[in-house]
Amino acid sequence: MTQLSETVRIDTEPTEVGDVAVIVVDNPPVNALSSHVRQGLYDGLKKAADDGVAGIVIICEGRTFIAGADITEFGGGAQKAAGLNEVQALMEASPVPVVAAIHGTALGGGLEVALCAHYRVSVRGAKFGLPEVNLGLLPGAGGTQRLPRVVGVPKALDMMTSGRHIGVDEALEAGLVDQVVDNVVDGDLAALRSAAVAFAAKVVEEGRPLLKISDRDDKILAHRGDEKVFADFRASIARKTRGFLAPEYNIRCIEAAANLPFDEGMKVEGKLFLELMTGPQSAAQRYAFFAERAANKIPGIDKDTPLIDVKRAGVLGAGTMGGGIAMNFANAGIPVTIVDRDQPSLDRGLGVVRKNYERSAARGSIPADAVEQRMALITGSTDKAAFADCDVVIEAVFEDMELKKSVFRELDEICKPGALLATNTSALDVNEIAAVTSRPESVIGMHFFSPANVMKMLENVRGDRSSDTVVASTMAIGKKIGKVPVMVGVCRGFVGNRMLFARGAEADRMLLEGATPAQIDTVLYDFGFPMGPYSMSDLAGLDIGWKAETSTGSTIREVLCESGRRGQKNGRGYYTYDPETREATPDPEVVELIKQFAVGHGHEQREISDQEVLERLLYPMINEGAKILDEKIAIRGSDVDVVWVHGYGWPVYRGGPMYWADSVGLPEVVAKVREYGERLGGRHWELSPLLERVASEGGALHQYSN
Incomplete structure (x- = not known):
């Protein structure tokens, strides 16, 4: 074994046709294409060629193949090292077969590396995709030109504009994978390595050609000059991608792949990639990516804090919200009990859940057999005593304080010691609800957004006495059931609705004025x-x-x-x-x-400009967001942005209200808040001291942290 860099080594495996070099990447957690990985791959390919091996296998340690670029280097933090294009050129030009051995995920730059191998071998559970569009980008290392040449134009359009990952069966059918290693579990890297080495030796033994995807055109010729396929596809995604630049730029690159020689297509890709990379949309989307991850970090909560093991969940209320919450647990494979006041209400709620699953199966979102599998995990009852063995119980009853306090008194009597008791309130005082129980340390808010089975946001509300275990467990539960959890504090409306109230009040006032x-x-x-x-x-x-x-x-x-x-x-x-x-x-x-x-009611009518409408809708939100930060209701400015992107449809290509305020310029925002406050009055125009201070200091709200 030779260590090529801190994260890459090279071994050799003897075969009947000669030694096969095995280049191993070990850059946890996801084997990102950091500078030392690229340099190690480059040096490994050079060494293999110098050593005269019969073939080369590229494989990764850990839980995945290369899962993408190192996003932390996007801002210019990369060390001097071989470029990815240099690594790819060596792979394609290798005089001996290069085989990519794939497990886990081959995403973004990882798939672009695999596309430069002559062949690809995969375990059954692997996933493949080019998800750069989710960061406001396009694949910038030949992915836009190579993928259509392998899978065809229609599938490339779908994969690249959605960022969708495909499984092995779909990849095999499309020609993206050459061999699937059956009867091997995803984590059995020794078996994958052996299979890939054997495949490389077989390629040599049978004299198979060294296939360069960049030379292929058989799957793109049918769409050369075909404007209709691109026009129809644009129309099909127009509503979903409205306002985003990256999907359109991805389409233009695939058009170039269909209509231009490879080298010319690469020039188009490079030009459009640079435009996106240096533009405001990708900067905002990359910020949002990191903001979502930062929200998982709760100050004062040790990473070793013990968590509640959730083996069964309970939901009180089988209405739209309760049924949607229950679906989240069933989707994650967690048995869940729904309780409602009477059998007709329960049956109606369970019927809606079933219809939701059947609709998803009809669309192909879930396998047909998943409907019964998930419904089997959901048990209905009209007796709250059914919650006795639940590890977490979430009430989803009508938004009335006295009703909720009554419910929690009952849950306190029924639920086992150590169970997490959560209220789905969207605005009420979690501390007041917790105070009626004998265990306020076990009570917390879990504000799901409607429809709860669709919306990603989970606004967790930490009460004054919520324990560290309950706080940490609530965040862990959110991630397990596929949500984007953010921890906030107690106030009326918490983060999201409190800001929404300010916007709504100003919208209603403008109606009275003539809008x-x-x-x-x-x-x-x-x-x-x-x-x-x-x-x-x-x-x-x-x-x-x-x-x-x-x-x-x-x-x-x-x-x-x-x-x-x-x-x-x-x-x-x-x-x-x-x-x-x-x-x-x-x-x-x-x-x-x-x-x-x-x-x-004595209001004068006048014409209001669209610019004034925009300012009067958004600036009160920003002002209220700053107050929320000042009161330590939110931990970080970026947490406020995560809530609004995932809970209220704030366009992610604008980053979030705090990020957008910084892009507008905080001094301008402060001046406008003062101006409107003097003219209009009202609590939501009272200038936040924090907003004023951060603006005067040249700071940024999205970077503010308590």
């Missing part, structure tokens, strides 16, 4: 949000919490409800809706109702 629901919603939609507050209200239902017998017509929403408007459910809300397509149309009658209400 229309369509204008406000359009401004936010054009900024990158999936919808604005009034489209959202119509979707949820205007009559949630409204009762005709107690309605006083004191708000615009009450006036609309009194006029028979319920939102999408009856086709009339802030907008009117097509009964077939659900397409919204601004309603002049609603505009007139709002105007009459406003004038009747």
Whole structure:
């Protein structure tokens, strides 16, 4: 064995056709393509050629093949070392076969390395993908030019614009993998190594050609000059990728692969990669990537803090939220008990869960047999005593403090010692709820976002007496069930809804001043949000919490409800809706109702510019976010951004409200908050001392940490 760099070594394996060099990468945790890995690969390929071996195998230690680039080097932190393109050139030009032995994941730069091998051997459980689009990038080491030549244009378009990982069967069918090593578990690297060495020897023995993907064109010729396939694909993803640059740039590169010689296509890839790499969208998306990981770190919680072993979960309430929460646990293979007040309510809730799974199976999101497998993990009951053996119980009942306190008194009596008791409240005081139990240290907030089986955000709310074990366990549970967990403190609305309340108050005030629901919603939609507050209200239902017998017509929403408007459910809300397509149309009658209400309450009407609308919607959020940080409700500015990206649809290519405020310039934000505060008044325009201080010091809110 020869150590080539701190993370790469080279061994040899004797075979009947001669020695096969085995270049081993060992750069935990994911064998990223750090500078020392690239240099080690380069030196290993050179040494193998100098030693006159019969073949070369590239394999990785640990849990995965090369899982991508070292993102920490993207900002210019890379040490001087061989470039990836130099490593790839040596691989392709090798006079002996190079075989990539793949386990775990071959992603991004890792797959781009594997695509430069002459052959690829994989274990059954491996995954393959080019997910750079999720960082606002495109594969910049030939991936956009090689992948279409292997799997064809349609599959390359799908994989690269979605970042989707494909499994071995799909990779084998597409031609991405040459041999699957069956009957080998993913972690059995000795068996994979033996199989790859044997495959390399077989290639030599049979005189197989040294296949260079860059020379292939058989799978792209059919789409040369074919504008329709690209136009149709753009149309199919337009809604999902609205506002993002990277998907379109990936498509342009695949067009270049189909229409240009390889070297010319590489020039297109290089140019577009540089534009994205140096642009604001990728910077924001890379920031969001690291912010999500930073949110897992809770100051004062030791990494060795004991965790609650969750073998069974309980959910109180079989409604939309409770059913969605239960699905998260079943999806993770954790048995879950749902309890509701009566059998019809329980049956209705379980029926909705089943329909959700059946819909996912019909779309191909889950295997057909997963429906019954997951439903078998969900048990229903009308008796809270069924929670007695649960390790975590989450209540998802109506948002009423007295009701929740009553529930927690019962759970305190029923649940076993050490069980984690969580409330799904979106705004109420977790400390007040915990205080009615004999074990406030076991109580915490777990604020799921609706629909809970879809939305990634999990806003965990740490009570004053929540134990370290409960805090650490809640974060671990969130990750296990596929969420993006963030730990926050107790205040009305916590982080996300508290900022939303400020935005909503200002939106409603602008309606009274002359802005229309369509204008406000359009401004936010054009900024990158999936919808604005009034489209959202119509979707949820205007009559949630409204009762005709107690309605006083004191708000615009009450006036609309009194006029028979319920939102999408009856086709009339802030907008009117097509009964077939659900397409919204601004309603002049609603505009007139709002105007009459406003004038009747003494508000002058005027034209409000879109820029003012944007500032008055977003600057109160930023100001409130700074107050949240100042009060230590959020640990980091980046945590605030994670909540808003994953919980409220803030466009990730703008980083989050704190990051966006820094990009606008905090002095400008401060000046505008002062200006609007003097003109409009209101608590949400009272300037945050922290915002003022960070702006004066030239700091950044997204980097602020408590």
